[in-house]
Amino acid sequence: MFKKILFFLLFATVSMHAQKTGPEYDWFDIRVDDIEVDTRFVRDSEDPNTYIVCKGKRIGVKPIFQTQYLRGTPKYEMEPIPHNPYELNPLLNGGTEIQPGTVSWDDNRADCPVEIPFKFCYFNQTFDKVYVWSNGAITFTNETQCSTSTRFSYITDYVNGPIPGGHYRNQFLNTVFVALQHSHWDKNIYPFGSINYQVYGTAPDRKFVISFFDMPTAGLNPTACPPPVPYQNHQVVLHESTNVIDVNIIFHENCPAGDSMKDDHALTGIIDNTGTVAFSPPGWNFTPWAATKESWRFAPAGDCGYRTQFNITDSKGTRTVVQDCEGELDLVIEELTEIEAVLIVEICGGTYSESYKIRVRPAIEIDKVNLEHIVCDKNQNTYDLNIFTKEIKDNQSASAAEIAKLRFNYYSSEDDATNKINNIKDLREYPIKEIENPIYVRIEYSELEECYEILPIMIIKAPVEVLPKEDVFLCTEYTLPVLTNDEFYFRMERLDEDAKYVVETILDVKENQKITKKGYYRVYVKKTNQYKCEDVKSYLLMVENCDYPKGLSPNGDGENDYLDLTYNNVYELKIYNRYGKLVYEHGKGYKRQWSGQDSSGKILPSGTYFLKVKTKNYEYQDWIQLIYETK
Known part of the structure:
Protein backbone atom coordinates (compact mmCIF):
# COMPACT_ATOMS: atom_id res chain seq x y z
CA MET A 1 0.00 0.00 0.00
CA PHE A 2 1.33 3.46 0.78
CA LYS A 3 5.03 3.77 1.21
CA LYS A 4 6.15 5.53 4.38
CA ILE A 5 7.79 8.89 3.91
CA LEU A 6 11.49 8.29 3.41
CA PHE A 7 14.19 10.82 2.69
CA PHE A 8 16.58 10.49 -0.19
CA LEU A 9 19.39 13.00 0.05
CA LEU A 10 20.58 13.29 -3.49
CA PHE A 11 24.07 12.10 -2.71
CA ALA A 12 24.87 8.50 -3.50
CA THR A 13 23.53 5.11 -4.49
CA VAL A 14 22.44 4.01 -1.05
CA SER A 15 19.33 3.18 0.91
CA MET A 16 18.16 5.84 3.34
CA HIS A 17 16.44 5.95 6.69
CA ALA A 18 14.31 8.48 8.52
CA GLN A 19 13.00 8.87 12.03
CA LYS A 20 9.28 8.25 12.50
CA THR A 21 7.61 11.20 14.23
CA GLY A 22 3.91 11.00 13.43
CA PRO A 23 1.29 8.30 14.03
CA GLU A 24 1.97 5.08 12.17
CA TYR A 25 -0.58 3.48 9.88
CA ASP A 26 -0.45 0.14 8.14
CA TRP A 27 -1.36 1.80 4.90
CA PHE A 28 2.15 3.21 4.79
CA ASP A 29 4.49 0.47 3.67
CA ILE A 30 8.21 1.11 4.22
CA ARG A 31 10.31 0.23 1.21
CA VAL A 32 13.67 1.88 0.55
CA ASP A 33 15.01 2.16 -3.00
CA ASP A 34 18.46 3.08 -4.28
CA ILE A 35 18.93 6.19 -6.37
CA GLU A 36 21.73 7.47 -8.58
CA VAL A 37 23.11 10.82 -7.41
CA ASP A 38 26.35 12.78 -7.41
CA THR A 39 27.38 14.24 -4.09
CA ARG A 40 28.82 11.92 -1.47
CA PHE A 41 27.58 11.67 2.08
CA VAL A 42 28.02 9.47 5.14
CA ARG A 43 25.35 8.30 7.55
CA ASP A 44 26.30 8.56 11.21
CA SER A 45 27.32 5.06 12.31
CA GLU A 46 25.53 5.45 15.66
CA ASP A 47 22.53 7.45 14.46
CA PRO A 48 21.09 6.28 11.12
CA ASN A 49 18.80 9.32 11.02
CA THR A 50 21.75 11.74 10.81
CA TYR A 51 23.56 12.37 7.52
CA ILE A 52 26.98 13.94 7.16
CA VAL A 53 27.85 16.11 4.15
CA CYS A 54 30.46 18.65 3.17
CA LYS A 55 29.75 22.10 4.54
CA GLY A 56 28.29 24.50 1.98
CA LYS A 57 27.16 21.76 -0.40
CA ARG A 58 23.77 21.97 -2.06
CA ILE A 59 21.65 18.89 -1.54
CA GLY A 60 18.24 17.66 -2.60
CA VAL A 61 15.87 16.02 -0.14
CA LYS A 62 13.10 14.04 -1.73
CA PRO A 63 10.57 12.05 0.29
CA ILE A 64 9.53 8.92 -1.52
CA PHE A 65 5.88 7.96 -1.11
CA GLN A 66 4.03 4.99 -2.45
CA THR A 67 1.20 7.28 -3.39
CA GLN A 68 -0.39 5.57 -6.37
CA TYR A 69 -3.52 5.05 -4.25
CA LEU A 70 -3.68 8.51 -2.70
CA ARG A 71 -5.76 9.67 -5.63
CA GLY A 72 -9.17 11.00 -6.47
CA THR A 73 -11.89 8.58 -7.59
CA PRO A 74 -13.29 9.83 -10.92
CA LYS A 75 -11.48 6.91 -12.54
CA ALA A 301 -6.40 6.92 -10.46
CA GLY A 302 -7.46 10.57 -10.32
CA ASP A 303 -5.41 13.58 -9.25
CA CYS A 304 -3.20 13.21 -6.20
CA GLY A 305 -5.04 13.72 -2.94
CA TYR A 306 -2.12 14.76 -0.79
CA ARG A 307 0.57 17.37 -0.34
CA THR A 308 4.05 17.48 1.17
CA GLN A 309 5.05 19.85 3.92
CA PHE A 310 8.71 20.40 4.78
CA ASN A 311 9.65 21.83 8.18
CA ILE A 312 13.31 22.97 8.16
CA THR A 313 14.84 23.82 11.53
CA ASP A 314 18.29 25.25 12.23
CA SER A 315 19.77 27.84 14.56
CA LYS A 316 17.77 30.60 12.86
CA GLY A 317 14.45 28.92 13.65
CA THR A 318 11.93 26.88 11.66
CA ARG A 319 10.60 27.62 8.19
CA THR A 320 7.92 25.68 6.34
CA VAL A 321 7.63 24.81 2.65
CA VAL A 322 4.43 23.22 1.29
CA GLN A 323 4.29 21.55 -2.13
CA ASP A 324 1.55 19.68 -3.99
CA CYS A 325 1.98 15.92 -4.32
CA GLU A 326 5.57 14.75 -3.93
CA GLY A 327 7.82 17.67 -3.20
CA GLU A 328 11.56 18.04 -3.39
CA LEU A 329 13.57 20.29 -1.12
CA ASP A 330 16.72 22.00 -2.33
CA LEU A 331 19.01 23.62 0.22
CA VAL A 332 22.64 24.29 1.19
CA ILE A 333 23.88 22.77 4.44
CA GLU A 334 25.84 25.26 6.51
CA GLU A 335 24.98 23.93 9.97
CA LEU A 336 23.10 21.15 11.69
CA THR A 337 19.66 21.15 10.08
CA GLU A 338 16.62 19.08 11.00
CA ILE A 339 14.27 18.34 8.13
CA GLU A 340 10.79 16.98 8.74
CA ALA A 341 8.65 15.85 5.82
CA VAL A 342 4.94 15.50 6.43
CA LEU A 343 2.60 13.64 4.09
CA ILE A 344 -0.84 15.25 4.43
CA VAL A 345 -3.66 13.18 2.95
CA GLU A 346 -7.00 14.85 2.25
CA ILE A 347 -9.35 12.41 0.54
CA CYS A 348 -13.03 11.64 1.03
CA GLY A 349 -13.52 14.36 3.64
CA GLY A 350 -10.82 13.04 5.98
CA THR A 351 -7.36 14.40 6.76
CA TYR A 352 -4.51 12.17 7.87
CA SER A 353 -0.81 12.77 8.09
CA GLU A 354 2.42 10.99 8.82
CA SER A 355 5.84 12.53 9.25
CA TYR A 356 9.49 11.59 9.33
CA LYS A 357 12.61 13.48 10.32
CA ILE A 358 16.25 13.41 9.40
CA ARG A 359 19.16 15.52 10.51
CA VAL A 360 21.82 16.73 8.11
CA ARG A 361 25.01 18.25 9.40
CA PRO A 362 28.32 19.39 7.96
CA ALA A 363 31.16 16.92 8.36
CA ILE A 364 32.96 19.61 10.38
CA GLU A 365 30.92 22.04 12.48
CA ILE A 366 32.72 25.25 13.35
CA ASP A 367 29.98 27.82 13.83
CA LYS A 368 30.07 27.51 17.63
CA VAL A 369 33.84 27.15 18.05
CA ASN A 370 35.81 29.89 19.83
CA LEU A 371 38.87 30.44 17.65
CA GLU A 372 40.44 33.13 19.84
CA HIS A 373 41.96 32.06 23.13
CA ILE A 374 43.30 34.52 25.68
CA VAL A 375 46.24 33.98 28.02
CA CYS A 376 46.17 36.32 31.00
CA ASP A 377 49.00 34.76 33.00
CA LYS A 378 52.20 36.72 32.37
CA ASN A 379 54.24 33.71 33.41
CA GLN A 380 52.68 31.35 30.85
CA ASN A 381 54.99 31.08 27.85
CA THR A 382 53.55 27.99 26.10
CA TYR A 383 50.09 26.81 25.07
CA ASP A 384 48.57 23.36 24.66
CA LEU A 385 47.00 23.32 21.20
CA ASN A 386 45.09 20.17 22.10
CA ILE A 387 42.70 22.53 23.91
CA PHE A 388 41.48 23.70 20.48
CA THR A 389 41.07 20.11 19.36
CA LYS A 390 38.92 19.30 22.37
CA GLU A 391 36.80 22.43 21.95
CA ILE A 392 36.13 21.70 18.29
CA LYS A 393 35.19 18.11 19.10
CA ASP A 394 32.92 19.25 21.93
CA ASN A 395 30.97 21.42 19.49
CA GLN A 396 30.20 18.62 17.06
CA SER A 397 26.66 17.25 17.05
CA ALA A 398 27.68 13.87 15.66
CA SER A 399 28.11 10.71 17.67
CA ALA A 400 31.37 9.89 19.42
CA ALA A 401 32.21 7.35 16.72
CA GLU A 402 31.94 9.98 13.99
CA ILE A 403 33.84 12.60 15.96
CA ALA A 404 36.67 10.11 16.32
CA LYS A 405 37.03 10.21 12.52
CA LEU A 406 38.16 13.86 12.58
CA ARG A 407 41.88 14.55 12.04
CA PHE A 408 43.62 17.71 13.30
CA ASN A 409 46.90 19.26 12.14
CA TYR A 410 48.28 22.66 13.16
CA TYR A 411 50.42 25.01 11.08
CA SER A 412 52.13 28.35 11.48
CA SER A 413 50.81 29.72 8.17
CA GLU A 414 47.76 29.32 5.99
CA ASP A 415 49.89 28.27 3.01
CA ASP A 416 51.41 25.45 5.04
CA ALA A 417 47.93 24.34 6.09
CA THR A 418 46.70 24.42 2.47
CA ASN A 419 49.70 22.42 1.24
CA LYS A 420 49.81 20.19 4.33
CA ILE A 421 53.51 20.87 5.03
CA ASN A 422 55.51 21.85 8.12
CA ASN A 423 52.86 20.93 10.61
CA ILE A 424 53.56 21.78 14.24
CA LYS A 425 54.94 18.74 16.04
CA ASP A 426 54.82 19.68 19.72
CA LEU A 427 51.20 20.51 20.36
CA ARG A 428 51.39 20.44 24.16
CA GLU A 429 53.98 23.21 24.57
CA TYR A 430 53.66 25.54 21.65
CA PRO A 431 55.70 28.72 22.48
CA ILE A 432 53.75 31.98 22.68
CA LYS A 433 54.66 35.61 23.13
CA GLU A 434 52.79 38.82 23.81
CA ILE A 435 50.40 39.89 22.08
CA GLU A 436 49.22 37.87 19.05
CA ASN A 437 50.14 34.29 18.12
CA PRO A 438 48.37 33.27 14.87
CA ILE A 439 48.02 29.53 14.06
CA TYR A 440 46.04 27.55 11.47
CA VAL A 441 44.33 24.24 12.07
CA ARG A 442 43.39 21.93 9.22
CA ILE A 443 40.48 19.62 10.11
CA GLU A 444 39.73 16.61 7.93
CA TYR A 445 36.97 14.00 8.06
CA SER A 446 38.44 10.61 7.24
CA GLU A 447 35.42 9.27 5.34
CA LEU A 448 34.92 12.37 3.20
CA GLU A 449 38.40 13.56 2.36
CA GLU A 450 37.04 16.31 0.14
CA CYS A 451 35.48 17.81 3.25
CA TYR A 452 38.06 19.79 5.18
CA GLU A 453 38.27 23.12 6.94
CA ILE A 454 41.24 25.43 7.49
CA LEU A 455 40.54 27.65 10.47
CA PRO A 456 42.62 30.62 11.62
CA ILE A 457 43.32 30.47 15.35
CA MET A 458 44.63 33.31 17.47
CA ILE A 459 46.25 32.96 20.86
CA ILE A 460 46.51 36.35 22.54
CA LYS A 461 48.77 36.75 25.53
CA ALA A 462 47.64 39.96 27.24
CA PRO A 463 48.28 39.94 30.98
CA VAL A 464 47.44 42.93 33.17
CA GLU A 465 48.82 43.81 36.62
CA VAL A 466 47.67 46.06 39.41
CA LEU A 467 50.55 47.99 40.92
CA PRO A 468 51.67 46.66 44.34
CA LYS A 469 49.70 48.10 47.26
CA GLU A 470 50.95 48.79 50.79
CA ASP A 471 48.88 48.35 53.95
CA VAL A 472 47.84 51.64 55.56
CA PHE A 473 47.74 52.34 59.31
CA LEU A 474 46.86 55.83 60.40
CA CYS A 475 45.31 57.71 63.26
CA THR A 476 42.88 59.85 61.34
CA GLU A 477 40.18 59.59 58.72
CA TYR A 478 41.29 58.09 55.41
CA THR A 479 40.64 59.30 51.87
CA LEU A 480 40.87 56.72 49.09
CA PRO A 481 43.56 58.05 46.76
CA VAL A 482 43.22 58.62 43.03
CA LEU A 483 44.38 55.54 41.10
CA THR A 484 46.56 55.43 37.98
CA ASN A 485 47.46 52.75 35.44
CA ASP A 486 43.76 52.22 34.47
CA GLU A 487 43.07 50.77 37.89
CA PHE A 488 39.77 51.15 39.71
CA TYR A 489 38.35 50.33 43.10
CA PHE A 490 36.55 47.03 42.99
CA ARG A 491 35.09 46.69 46.47
CA MET A 492 35.90 47.19 50.15
CA GLU A 493 35.32 44.91 53.14
CA ARG A 494 34.98 45.98 56.76
CA LEU A 495 36.62 43.40 59.03
CA ASP A 496 36.14 42.37 62.63
CA GLU A 497 38.38 43.63 65.41
CA ASP A 498 40.89 40.84 64.73
CA ALA A 499 40.95 41.60 60.99
CA LYS A 500 39.99 37.98 60.24
CA TYR A 501 36.34 37.98 59.22
CA VAL A 502 34.22 40.14 56.92
CA VAL A 503 31.41 41.90 58.73
CA GLU A 504 30.34 44.15 55.86
CA THR A 505 30.94 44.32 52.10
CA ILE A 506 30.92 47.77 50.51
CA LEU A 507 30.47 47.70 46.71
CA ASP A 508 30.10 51.42 46.08
CA VAL A 509 33.76 52.39 46.33
CA LYS A 510 35.37 55.27 44.45
CA GLU A 511 38.32 57.60 44.48
CA ASN A 512 38.41 60.39 47.13
CA GLN A 513 35.92 58.51 49.23
CA LYS A 514 36.44 59.30 52.97
CA ILE A 515 36.65 56.51 55.55
CA THR A 516 35.84 57.93 59.02
CA LYS A 517 34.58 54.89 60.89
CA LYS A 518 37.36 53.40 63.02
CA GLY A 519 38.40 49.84 62.29
CA TYR A 520 40.00 47.43 59.87
CA TYR A 521 39.24 47.46 56.12
CA ARG A 522 40.41 45.49 53.12
CA VAL A 523 40.42 47.59 49.96
CA TYR A 524 40.40 45.83 46.54
CA VAL A 525 41.82 47.42 43.39
CA LYS A 526 41.18 45.88 39.96
CA LYS A 527 42.41 46.30 36.42
CA THR A 528 41.02 44.76 33.19
CA ASN A 529 41.74 44.99 29.47
CA GLN A 530 39.89 44.51 26.20
CA TYR A 531 40.56 40.78 26.30
CA LYS A 532 38.88 40.47 29.71
CA CYS A 533 42.13 39.71 31.44
CA GLU A 534 42.10 41.08 34.95
CA ASP A 535 44.19 41.44 38.08
CA VAL A 536 43.06 42.26 41.60
CA LYS A 537 45.20 43.33 44.52
CA SER A 538 44.14 44.41 47.99
CA TYR A 539 45.61 46.16 50.97
CA LEU A 540 44.74 46.39 54.63
CA LEU A 541 43.56 49.73 55.94
CA MET A 542 43.60 50.39 59.69
CA VAL A 543 41.88 53.60 60.74
CA GLU A 544 43.08 53.96 64.36
CA ASN A 545 41.26 55.49 67.27
CA CYS A 546 43.49 58.36 68.35
CA ASP A 547 41.37 59.25 71.41
CA TYR A 548 42.01 57.74 74.86
CA PRO A 549 39.49 57.64 77.70
CA LYS A 550 40.25 59.89 80.69
CA GLY A 551 38.36 57.91 83.24
CA LEU A 552 37.75 54.28 84.19
CA SER A 553 35.00 53.16 86.60
CA PRO A 554 35.00 49.33 86.68
CA ASN A 555 31.72 48.84 88.58
CA GLY A 556 29.94 46.57 86.06
CA ASP A 557 27.42 49.14 84.84
CA GLY A 558 28.50 48.67 81.21
CA GLU A 559 30.05 52.12 80.92
CA ASN A 560 33.81 52.73 81.18
CA ASP A 561 34.30 49.36 82.84
CA TYR A 562 37.58 48.74 80.97
CA LEU A 563 40.19 50.57 78.96
CA ASP A 564 38.96 49.99 75.36
CA LEU A 565 41.77 50.40 72.80
CA THR A 566 40.30 47.95 70.29
CA TYR A 567 40.94 50.15 67.25
CA ASN A 568 44.12 51.79 68.53
CA ASN A 569 46.23 49.05 67.00
CA VAL A 570 48.22 48.55 70.21
CA TYR A 571 51.63 46.96 69.96
CA GLU A 572 52.57 47.67 73.60
CA LEU A 573 50.72 49.12 76.64
CA LYS A 574 52.31 50.14 79.98
CA ILE A 575 50.46 51.67 82.96
CA TYR A 576 52.28 53.53 85.80
CA ASN A 577 51.04 54.83 89.13
CA ARG A 578 51.71 58.38 90.20
CA TYR A 579 54.99 57.32 91.70
CA GLY A 580 56.24 56.10 88.36
CA LYS A 581 55.95 52.43 89.24
CA LEU A 582 54.92 50.08 86.44
CA VAL A 583 51.74 48.37 87.65
CA TYR A 584 50.36 46.79 84.42
CA GLU A 585 51.65 45.96 80.95
CA HIS A 586 50.42 44.12 77.81
CA GLY A 587 52.05 43.34 74.47
CA LYS A 588 50.74 43.33 70.91
CA GLY A 589 47.07 42.57 70.54
CA TYR A 590 45.70 44.53 73.47
CA LYS A 591 42.06 45.47 73.10
CA ARG A 592 40.10 45.85 76.40
CA GLN A 593 41.83 43.67 78.97
CA TRP A 594 42.61 46.31 81.72
CA SER A 595 39.84 47.11 84.16
CA GLY A 596 41.84 48.47 87.11
CA GLN A 597 43.99 45.45 88.08
CA ASP A 598 47.76 45.20 88.32
CA SER A 599 49.84 42.67 86.42
CA SER A 600 49.15 40.01 89.06
CA GLY A 601 45.39 40.64 88.92
CA LYS A 602 45.01 42.59 92.19
CA ILE A 603 42.66 45.55 92.22
CA LEU A 604 44.53 48.84 92.11
CA PRO A 605 43.38 51.72 94.28
CA SER A 606 41.57 54.72 92.88
CA GLY A 607 43.78 57.46 91.61
CA THR A 608 45.57 58.88 88.60
CA TYR A 609 47.55 56.56 86.39
CA PHE A 610 49.75 57.22 83.38
CA LEU A 611 49.54 55.38 80.05
CA LYS A 612 52.32 54.70 77.60
CA VAL A 613 51.07 53.20 74.31
CA LYS A 614 52.94 52.11 71.20
CA THR A 615 51.06 51.42 67.94
CA LYS A 616 52.39 50.48 64.52
CA ASN A 617 53.12 54.07 63.60
CA TYR A 618 52.80 56.12 66.78
CA GLU A 619 53.64 56.40 70.49
CA TYR A 620 51.25 58.01 72.94
CA GLN A 621 51.53 59.14 76.56
CA ASP A 622 48.47 60.14 78.51
CA TRP A 623 46.82 59.86 81.91
CA ILE A 624 43.63 58.18 83.10
CA GLN A 625 41.63 58.47 86.33
CA LEU A 626 40.67 55.19 88.05
CA ILE A 627 37.47 55.61 90.10
CA TYR A 628 35.36 53.01 91.88
CA GLU A 629 31.77 54.10 92.08
CA THR A 630 28.91 52.33 93.71
CA LYS A 631 26.07 51.44 91.37
Missing part, protein backbone atom coordinates in the same frame (compact mmCIF):
# COMPACT_ATOMS: atom_id res chain seq x y z
CA TYR A 76 -9.75 3.70 -11.51
CA GLU A 77 -6.94 1.42 -12.54
CA MET A 78 -7.15 -2.37 -12.38
CA GLU A 79 -4.32 -4.68 -11.40
CA PRO A 80 -3.97 -8.28 -10.26
CA ILE A 81 -2.63 -8.55 -6.71
CA PRO A 82 -1.31 -11.41 -4.56
CA HIS A 83 -4.12 -13.56 -3.24
CA ASN A 84 -4.37 -13.02 0.52
CA PRO A 85 -8.04 -13.09 1.58
CA TYR A 86 -9.44 -12.54 5.06
CA GLU A 87 -11.32 -15.22 6.98
CA LEU A 88 -14.56 -16.14 5.23
CA ASN A 89 -16.42 -18.10 7.91
CA PRO A 90 -18.14 -15.75 10.40
CA LEU A 91 -17.98 -18.45 13.07
CA LEU A 92 -14.17 -18.22 13.02
CA ASN A 93 -13.59 -14.48 12.85
CA GLY A 94 -16.54 -13.04 14.75
CA GLY A 95 -18.14 -11.61 11.64
CA THR A 96 -21.71 -10.38 11.44
CA GLU A 97 -24.06 -12.39 9.24
CA ILE A 98 -26.32 -10.44 6.91
CA GLN A 99 -29.91 -11.69 7.30
CA PRO A 100 -31.94 -12.17 4.13
CA GLY A 101 -35.18 -10.31 3.59
CA THR A 102 -37.02 -13.54 2.71
CA VAL A 103 -36.39 -17.20 3.32
CA SER A 104 -34.92 -17.51 -0.14
CA TRP A 105 -32.01 -15.31 -1.10
CA ASP A 106 -32.06 -16.36 -4.69
CA ASP A 107 -31.03 -13.09 -6.44
CA ASN A 108 -32.39 -11.05 -3.51
CA ARG A 109 -31.11 -7.87 -1.88
CA ALA A 110 -31.04 -7.60 1.95
CA ASP A 111 -33.79 -5.47 3.44
CA CYS A 112 -31.45 -3.16 5.35
CA PRO A 113 -28.25 -1.43 4.26
CA VAL A 114 -25.05 -2.37 6.07
CA GLU A 115 -23.18 0.54 7.63
CA ILE A 116 -19.55 1.02 6.61
CA PRO A 117 -17.59 2.24 9.68
CA PHE A 118 -15.91 4.98 7.67
CA LYS A 119 -16.60 7.31 4.77
CA PHE A 120 -15.82 5.66 1.46
CA CYS A 121 -15.32 7.49 -1.82
CA TYR A 122 -16.57 5.80 -4.96
CA PHE A 123 -16.61 7.51 -8.34
CA ASN A 124 -16.40 10.96 -6.72
CA GLN A 125 -19.28 10.30 -4.33
CA THR A 126 -19.05 9.60 -0.60
CA PHE A 127 -20.98 6.72 0.95
CA ASP A 128 -21.29 5.18 4.38
CA LYS A 129 -23.55 2.16 3.62
CA VAL A 130 -23.97 -0.69 1.15
CA TYR A 131 -26.80 -2.99 0.11
CA VAL A 132 -25.67 -6.59 -0.23
CA TRP A 133 -27.12 -8.95 -2.88
CA SER A 134 -27.17 -12.69 -2.47
CA ASN A 135 -25.91 -13.17 -6.01
CA GLY A 136 -22.55 -11.51 -5.39
CA ALA A 137 -23.01 -7.73 -5.70
CA ILE A 138 -22.75 -4.80 -3.25
CA THR A 139 -24.34 -1.43 -4.04
CA PHE A 140 -23.25 1.80 -2.37
CA THR A 141 -26.00 3.87 -0.75
CA ASN A 142 -26.61 6.54 1.87
CA GLU A 143 -30.13 5.38 2.65
CA THR A 144 -30.82 5.02 6.36
CA GLN A 145 -34.18 3.18 6.35
CA CYS A 146 -34.76 -0.48 5.70
CA SER A 147 -37.00 -1.33 2.75
CA THR A 148 -38.67 -4.43 1.39
CA SER A 149 -36.25 -6.90 -0.05
CA THR A 150 -35.73 -6.49 -3.76
CA ARG A 151 -35.46 -9.40 -6.12
CA PHE A 152 -33.39 -8.98 -9.23
CA SER A 153 -34.33 -10.99 -12.29
CA TYR A 154 -31.81 -12.86 -14.34
CA ILE A 155 -29.33 -10.83 -16.35
CA THR A 156 -29.27 -13.01 -19.40
CA ASP A 157 -30.69 -10.16 -21.46
CA TYR A 158 -27.42 -8.22 -21.30
CA VAL A 159 -25.84 -7.68 -24.67
CA ASN A 160 -22.05 -7.91 -24.91
CA GLY A 161 -21.84 -7.98 -21.15
CA PRO A 162 -22.84 -5.25 -18.74
CA ILE A 163 -19.34 -3.74 -18.44
CA PRO A 164 -18.97 -1.82 -20.70
CA GLY A 165 -22.03 -1.52 -22.88
CA GLY A 166 -25.23 -3.48 -22.58
CA HIS A 167 -28.32 -2.65 -20.61
CA TYR A 168 -27.95 -1.56 -16.99
CA ARG A 169 -30.58 -2.08 -14.39
CA ASN A 170 -30.91 0.78 -11.90
CA GLN A 171 -30.51 -1.59 -8.98
CA PHE A 172 -26.94 -2.25 -10.05
CA LEU A 173 -25.63 1.31 -10.44
CA ASN A 174 -22.90 2.33 -7.94
CA THR A 175 -22.13 -1.36 -7.55
CA VAL A 176 -19.17 -3.64 -7.01
CA PHE A 177 -19.70 -7.02 -8.67
CA VAL A 178 -17.83 -9.65 -6.72
CA ALA A 179 -18.88 -12.67 -8.78
CA LEU A 180 -22.34 -11.67 -9.92
CA GLN A 181 -25.03 -14.25 -10.64
CA HIS A 182 -23.17 -17.47 -10.28
CA SER A 183 -23.86 -18.06 -6.58
CA HIS A 184 -27.46 -18.18 -5.45
CA TRP A 185 -28.39 -19.11 -1.91
CA ASP A 186 -31.36 -20.46 -0.05
CA LYS A 187 -30.84 -20.50 3.71
CA ASN A 188 -33.29 -23.34 4.17
CA ILE A 189 -31.49 -25.56 1.72
CA TYR A 190 -27.91 -24.42 2.53
CA PRO A 191 -27.94 -23.55 6.25
CA PHE A 192 -24.17 -23.53 6.65
CA GLY A 193 -23.44 -20.92 4.04
CA SER A 194 -23.19 -17.27 4.98
CA ILE A 195 -22.97 -13.73 3.70
CA ASN A 196 -21.20 -11.75 6.42
CA TYR A 197 -19.05 -8.73 7.09
CA GLN A 198 -16.18 -7.89 9.42
CA VAL A 199 -13.97 -4.85 10.18
CA TYR A 200 -10.20 -5.21 10.49
CA GLY A 201 -7.57 -2.72 11.66
CA THR A 202 -7.86 0.70 13.28
CA ALA A 203 -8.69 4.12 11.86
CA PRO A 204 -7.65 5.51 9.49
CA ASP A 205 -6.51 2.18 8.06
CA ARG A 206 -9.55 -0.07 8.50
CA LYS A 207 -10.69 -2.72 6.06
CA PHE A 208 -14.39 -3.44 5.63
CA VAL A 209 -14.66 -7.02 4.41
CA ILE A 210 -17.81 -8.63 2.97
CA SER A 211 -17.53 -12.39 2.47
CA PHE A 212 -19.69 -14.78 0.46
CA PHE A 213 -19.00 -18.08 2.24
CA ASP A 214 -19.86 -21.53 0.85
CA MET A 215 -22.38 -20.28 -1.72
CA PRO A 216 -23.97 -22.96 -3.90
CA THR A 217 -23.64 -22.70 -7.64
CA ALA A 218 -26.74 -21.89 -9.67
CA GLY A 219 -27.97 -22.42 -13.17
CA LEU A 220 -25.49 -25.12 -14.12
CA ASN A 221 -26.28 -28.12 -16.28
CA PRO A 222 -26.69 -31.03 -13.88
CA THR A 223 -25.60 -33.49 -16.53
CA ALA A 224 -22.36 -31.67 -17.40
CA CYS A 225 -21.80 -30.58 -13.82
CA PRO A 226 -23.07 -33.43 -11.65
CA PRO A 227 -23.42 -32.71 -7.97
CA PRO A 228 -21.80 -32.08 -5.66
CA VAL A 229 -20.32 -28.98 -7.30
CA PRO A 230 -17.88 -27.28 -4.86
CA TYR A 231 -19.25 -24.25 -3.05
CA GLN A 232 -18.39 -20.78 -4.29
CA ASN A 233 -16.31 -18.45 -2.00
CA HIS A 234 -15.49 -14.86 -2.77
CA GLN A 235 -14.90 -11.61 -0.95
CA VAL A 236 -14.70 -7.84 -1.38
CA VAL A 237 -12.45 -5.56 0.73
CA LEU A 238 -12.99 -1.78 1.06
CA HIS A 239 -9.90 0.09 2.29
CA GLU A 240 -10.31 3.16 4.44
CA SER A 241 -8.48 6.34 3.35
CA THR A 242 -7.18 4.90 0.09
CA ASN A 243 -10.67 3.97 -1.20
CA VAL A 244 -9.13 0.90 -2.80
CA ILE A 245 -11.44 -2.02 -3.66
CA ASP A 246 -10.05 -5.56 -3.62
CA VAL A 247 -11.96 -8.57 -4.94
CA ASN A 248 -10.80 -12.00 -3.78
CA ILE A 249 -12.05 -15.02 -5.72
CA ILE A 250 -11.25 -18.03 -3.57
CA PHE A 251 -13.11 -20.47 -5.82
CA HIS A 252 -15.46 -19.95 -8.76
CA GLU A 253 -16.89 -22.75 -10.93
CA ASN A 254 -18.18 -22.30 -14.53
CA CYS A 255 -19.61 -25.60 -15.63
CA PRO A 256 -21.84 -25.43 -18.75
CA ALA A 257 -25.15 -23.65 -18.39
CA GLY A 258 -28.40 -25.29 -17.52
CA ASP A 259 -31.76 -24.05 -18.76
CA SER A 260 -30.48 -20.70 -20.06
CA MET A 261 -27.58 -20.33 -22.38
CA LYS A 262 -26.05 -17.67 -20.11
CA ASP A 263 -26.58 -19.31 -16.75
CA ASP A 264 -22.88 -20.10 -16.57
CA HIS A 265 -21.84 -16.46 -17.09
CA ALA A 266 -20.42 -14.41 -14.21
CA LEU A 267 -19.22 -10.85 -13.69
CA THR A 268 -16.49 -9.17 -11.60
CA GLY A 269 -16.03 -5.40 -11.80
CA ILE A 270 -17.21 -1.93 -10.74
CA ILE A 271 -19.66 0.56 -12.24
CA ASP A 272 -20.54 4.21 -11.52
CA ASN A 273 -23.93 5.78 -10.77
CA THR A 274 -24.71 6.55 -14.42
CA GLY A 275 -23.65 3.29 -15.98
CA THR A 276 -21.19 5.10 -18.24
CA VAL A 277 -17.90 4.28 -16.50
CA ALA A 278 -17.05 0.72 -15.51
CA PHE A 279 -14.11 -1.63 -15.16
CA SER A 280 -13.83 -5.40 -15.29
CA PRO A 281 -10.83 -7.80 -15.48
CA PRO A 282 -10.25 -9.22 -18.95
CA GLY A 283 -12.51 -12.18 -19.63
CA TRP A 284 -14.56 -11.67 -16.46
CA ASN A 285 -17.20 -9.36 -17.95
CA PHE A 286 -20.28 -11.62 -17.90
CA THR A 287 -18.67 -14.55 -19.59
CA PRO A 288 -18.14 -18.13 -18.48
CA TRP A 289 -14.94 -18.22 -16.43
CA ALA A 290 -13.42 -20.19 -13.61
CA ALA A 291 -10.92 -18.96 -11.01
CA THR A 292 -9.14 -20.28 -7.95
CA LYS A 293 -7.21 -18.05 -5.55
CA GLU A 294 -7.17 -14.96 -7.75
CA SER A 295 -7.46 -11.35 -6.62
CA TRP A 296 -7.98 -8.04 -8.39
CA ARG A 297 -7.59 -4.49 -7.18
CA PHE A 298 -9.55 -1.46 -8.37
CA ALA A 299 -7.48 1.56 -7.31
CA PRO A 300 -8.32 5.27 -7.62
